[in-house]
Amino acid sequence: MDIQARKIYFIQEFLNLQSEEIISRLEEVLSIEKKKNRLNDNELVPFTMEELNERIDKSMEDSKNGRLTEANQLIAEIGKWK
Numbered sequence: 001m002d003i004q005a006r007k008i009y010f011i012q013e014f015l016n017l018q019s020e021e022i023i024s025r026l027e028e029v030l031s032i033e034k035k036k037n038r039l040n041d042n043e044l045v046p047f048t049m050e051e052l053n054e055r056i057d058k059s060m061e062d063s064k065n066g067r068l069t070e071a072n073q074l075i076a077e078i079g080k081w082k
Contacts, residue, residue, distance in 0.1 A: 001009070017023055047055070062068055069077075 014023075014026070
């Protein structure tokens with residue numbers, strides 16, 4: 001069975017599903033796979049030493065000036081995203 005036939009078969013089976021749980025699980029799998037593909041499509045490029053040092057300097061400056069978020073605050077904020 002070629003890929004097009006498999007997709008058509010999958011869609012037909014999906015349309016016949018009555019279980020919210022199975023649909024949710026399939027949506028999760030699709031979302032995870034899409035994220036993986038996006039990461040693969042966007043090739044990661046390492047920082048140069050200059051870029052890395054600039055980021056470190058900026059981070060240290062932000063820390064000294066109170067421009068940071070505590071981990072527990074960030075976790076609480078993320079919890080509200082759902």
